[in-house]
Amino acid sequence: MSALSKLDEWLHEPLPVLRLELLRIAAPLAILGFMSGRLIHADEWVGDHGFHAPDLGGDYRQPLYIPPLPSTLAWALAMVMTLSALMCAAGFKARQSGLVFAATLAFVAVADRLAAFTVSKMSPVVMLAIALGPAGSRIGFDAWRERRLGGKRAKQLRALPSLRFLQLLPVVIYSASGVAKARGDWLKMPRVLWTQLHDTYQTAVSFALAAHLPGWSWTVMQALVLAFEIGAPLWFALPQTRRAAFVFAVGMHAMIGLMFGPVVWFALLMITLLVGGWGPPALFAPLEALAERLERRPRATEPS
């Protein structure tokens, strides 16, 4: 069997649909959390009440100039974004609402360079991948309605190339991030991590840790993070190291979320991708039990 055939087989191997369902529920909520601070100031954010850099005519810092929206339109966009995210999380027209949410995310990422970060740029792709899969087929309003209409019982296992994509995304990010760190200061300076703890991202947790942990411990953590990130493709590919890689990655993001103020939403999104993509099957047992219980309920067309 050629490598490409193996890849094709891996891509189309049946996987639990519940993994995608978990992503469909949690990812929009994490992204919405990140956007919440912006949404409550929609007219300042993408509307004409706020400051916006002028059209710089192709300046390298401005990927595309989009003029600020009239305030009414900015608020309408905020409402569409919020509603589509909540609908997707609730499994109501999950695929369509996921696509609408992805479109609004892509728009705001470009419209306001100033408030755009990693979450802004990766979330449209995450939502697109979720919407292209069988989102909402097992849990949520769509699944409930399908049962009421006497539709077929949803498959538990399906070929899910979009889930494969969402599995690979964090691994690719770690790998690239590790190489970028190695090319940057992480192999030259022993306290790169420590230097990041003193600015406006600082939380009570990061301050307490910076104040009490010995200096060498930051070097140890720096080395561990670098080794994890550079080797991430290997750690997640090998069955022997996969569980440890999952635990390390979730722990790393939990610490990032606790130690770097507003980065908590990025941390939650990455934890969501990790759990949905790489979480041990046991983690999904309660969700599977819930889905099965819902699926066993009498249908509208069945005699009660």
Next chain:
Amino acid sequence: MTEPLRASRGRGIGGIVGLVFGALYLAGVWLEGVGSSIPGAVLPRMPLYFLQIAALFPHAAVNVIDYRAEGWLCQERRWQELDTRAYFPLDPDDKENRFQRVMHFFRDNRPTMHALDEYIVAGHAAGSAARPDGLAAGALLGGIRVMSLRLPLPAPDAPLARMERKPLSEYPETVRKIFYYTPTSKRAERCGYREPPKTPDGSPGLAPGRSPRASEVSPPASDGARDTIP
């Protein structure tokens, strides 16, 4: 027909397009993250922008950087600190604030600095009572001066203090780097001066009308278009 092509039959054109897009996206994220020049060479700016997600915290922080602004009080003919959070309410207390981001990306871009100048002066005139900016509500504002504070990191193993926002006056001149100030002529026009304003006392050696020296103006970040924070 080769195996993979045979395998892809029945997946539909949409599935194949999705696979190709997904593979290219992941390859692009990786290449851009590791610093390859390939994505920048083959992609327009907008798709490239969406790939810039992976190179996070590659460098050690050298200073703690905070951007601040002052307003030129026409009547008093002096600079006074102006709280930009009144005009940039998103994420007011951290470096994700949009004023901090304007300065991070565009501090060396004159059109943007002029637009910022107009925005803050007009904002103060329109409603500083509703959005307190630290200046007297009725005070006529002639212009702005924006700068960074470059605060030294604490020494390793030295006692630490929590990061807090202090008034500008509590920071020595040596940690300030001025990037832009409203030209003298513009301030005179806005203030209605008949003659050029007097040299302000207490300004960091920057008399109105004189451009900042090279040593007073920080260079743009080498990665000005990229985010290295998540």
